[in-house]
Amino acid sequence: MRTLTLFPALLLLVLAACQTPAPAPPPAPRPAPSPTPAPPVVVEPPPPPVRVPTAGERALSEGIGLYDAGDFNGAIKSLLGARPIWEDATPAGLANKVAAHKYLAFSYCVTNRRAQCRQAFVDALKLDPAFSLDAAERTHPMWGPEFERAKAQAAAPSPPARRPAGPAAPVPSPLKAP
Numbered sequence: 001m002r003t004l005t006l007f008p009a010l011l012l013l014v015l016a017a018c019q020t021p022a023p024a025p026p027p028a029p030r031p032a033p034s035p036t037p038a039p040p041v042v043v044e045p046p047p048p049p050v051r052v053p054t055a056g057e058r059a060l061s062e063g064i065g066l067y068d069a070g071d072f073n074g075a076i077k078s079l080l081g082a083r084p085i086w087e088d089a090t091p092a093g094l095a096n097k098v099a100a101h102k103y104l105a106f107s108y109c110v111t112n113r114r115a116q117c118r119q120a121f122v123d124a125l126k127l128d129p130a131f132s133l134d135a136a137e138r139t140h141p142m143w144g145p146e147f148e149r150a151k152a153q154a155a156a157p158s159p160p161a162r163r164p165a166g167p168a169a170p171v172p173s174p175l176k177a178p
Contacts, residue, residue, distance in 0.1 A: 121150030
């Protein structure tokens, strides 16, 4: 029996000597993964402001639209009556006047008013001596020749100014005694 009483003591001693190791310290917390950088925000520039056409540009566009639709007399009437075109003194206004003269010339030519066609080209050339027609327009059988005549006319020197007609001032007669 003695072995029986020794057995629990021995078991206690063996168990006391076999302590369980201390629990391993918890692993250090992993640093949070660094956040991936957000893609750069692309800021689109605002759209350019919508350009509102001037009154002259709208009038010119209306006249050209009539011309394009085949209403040549309507185009002439519209362009000639478009005060915003003719009263605009800005550089853009000058360009509108030249374009208006060009479409007036085209409209006059296709309605067989050659002299008015040529004069409209002369007026355009007076406003802008560098005014020209594109290749297809220059070779057009109706207004191509009129444009060439207008260029020659615009380049020719102006005749001297004429004295206004009226009664001439009396010339003193050398025969009359004072």
